[in-house]
Every structure is written in structure tokens, then in C-alpha cells.
Amino acid sequence: MKRILVIDDDIDLCDLLTDYLTSEGFVVEVVHDGEAGAERVPAGDYELVILDVMLPGINGIEVLRRIRAVSTTPILMLTARGDDVDRIVGLEMGADDYLPKPFNPRELVARIRAVQRRTAARPAAAASPAEGLSCGDVILDLGGRTLQVEGMPVELTSVEFSLLEVLVRQAGSVVSREELSQQALGRELNAYDRSIDVHVSSLRRKLDVTGNEGERIKTVRGIGYFFVRPAAPR
Numbered sequence: 001m002k003r004i005l006v007i008d009d010d011i012d013l014c015d016l017l018t019d020y021l022t023s024e025g026f027v028v029e030v031v032h033d034g035e036a037g038a039e040r041v042p043a044g045d046y047e048l049v050i051l052d053v054m055l056p057g058i059n060g061i062e063v064l065r066r067i068r069a070v071s072t073t074p075i076l077m078l079t080a081r082g083d084d085v086d087r088i089v090g091l092e093m094g095a096d097d098y099l100p101k102p103f104n105p106r107e108l109v110a111r112i113r114a115v116q117r118r119t120a121a122r123p124a125a126a127a128s129p130a131e132g133l134s135c136g137d138v139i140l141d142l143g144g145r146t147l148q149v150e151g152m153p154v155e156l157t158s159v160e161f162s163l164l165e166v167l168v169r170q171a172g173s174v175v176s177r178e179e180l181s182q183q184a185l186g187r188e189l190n191a192y193d194r195s196i197d198v199h200v201s202s203l204r205r206k207l208d209v210t211g212n213e214g215e216r217i218k219t220v221r222g223i224g225y226f227f228v229r230p231a232a233p234r
Contacts, residue, residue: 007037034058114186136230
């Protein structure tokens with residue numbers, strides 16, 4: 001069953017989302033405060049969590065932090081329109097995507113479907129655990145969707161792994177932000193969307209496992225990013 005957990009204190013919105021998502025084939029569970037939501041996620045097998053930033057008790061950012069400490073379940077944040085700070089902080093702390101309120105439920109479903117497309121290949125890939133992708137000391141296990149850098153495991157969110165996979169597959173070549181959004185987020189990039197940039201920033205920090213590596217992901221201003229191929233040994 002495709003179960004979704006909605007953590008939001010707006011009862012009318014939760015009722016609307018329950019009706020709409022149920023008609024799309026999802027089983028929806030709802031909680032109205034952050035504490036209950038943070039406790040529910042590790043105990044449940046959810047396809048995705050829809051998490052509002054503004055919650056009574058602990059806010060959505062703290063709920064996100066608690067969930068990410070124990071779970072990699074995809075999380076879509078609901079933020080106030082125009083509140084860039086919440087969006088950036090949420091993405092930096094491991095949210096997979098965000099949607100500003102008010103929103104069209106059809107767009108929400110489109111975002112959920114994009115997450116599903118990113119994760120749909122995992123069961124099939126798990127049948128080939130030896131399948132991997134590497135560039136220098138960066139090694140991705142495509143079956144288990146895990147990463148090792150310099151022999152050390154590095155925890156990535158689902159989006160970060162997808163983004164890194166795209167960049168490593170095209171190492172040495174520039175990948176546009178539009179292409180990264182299509183392949184890693186599963187959606188078109190709009191003019192005001194900084195999600196890719198925030199995810200790349202987080203990836204850079206995580207890839208620098210020793211604290212003294214040069215940038216593995218370079219920016220090409222106005223175009224996109226490329227993954228740096230290691231220099232060939234002399």
C-alpha cells in the first residue's frame with residue numbers, strides 16, 4: 001500500500017488532502033502536531049511524509065531533524081509562500097522537496113509522483129547488488145543507493161543520491177540545472193526554484209569527508225554543475 005503521512009495542524013487542509021490523495025490511490029494518515037509526527041514516522045512504512053513548517057509545539061524544521069536522524073523516508077515540506085529561509089533550511093536538513101502554500105493539489109500529486117519515479121527502480125536494482133558507479137574515490141552502490149567516499153560511508157537523502165548519480169555519470173561534462181531538476185527531482189525547473197543549488201551545496205559538504213578536499217562539484221555560472229574527474233596518475 002502506498003501510505004502517506006500528513007503532519008499539519010490545518011484540519012480543513014488535511015481533510016482536502018486526504019480526499020484528494022485517496023482518490024489518487026494513496027492511503028493517508030494524518031497527525032496534527034509535530035511531536036506525534038516525529039514519533040509516527042520511524043514506526044510506520046510510509047511512501048512519503050508531507051510536513052508543514054508551522055506546527056504547534058515543535059515546528060516542522062525540528063520534526064524534520066528528528067525524522068532524518070532515524071529515517072530516510074522522502075519528505076515534502078509545506079512552506080509559507082515567499083519564505084525562502086524555511087525552504088533553504090528544510091532542504092539543507094534533508095527535505096526532498098518543498099511546496100509553498102497555497103498550492104494546487106494536482107501539483108502536490110505531481111511532486112509525489114516525481115519522488116515515486118526516483119525510488120521505483122530500487123527493488124529491481126537490489127537484485128544486482130554488485131552494480132556500482134565510481135569516479136576516483138567516490139563509489140555509488142546503485143542497488144543499495146549507498147555512497148562511500150575515501151572508503152567511508154556517507155549518508156545521502158534520496159534526492160542527493162539521484163543528483164550525485166547524474167553528475168558522476170557525466171563526470172567532466174557540464175550538466176545544466178534544468179537537466180538536473182528533470183532527472184533528480186523529476187520536474188521542470190522554474191525561474192525562482194533554488195532547490196538544485198541547495199542540494200548541490202549539501203552534497204559538497206558531505207563529499208568533503210576529511211575537511212581538506214578540493215571541490216568535487218564545480219559551478220559553471222549561469223549554466224549548471226559538473227563533477228570533477230580525478231587527475232590521471234603520472
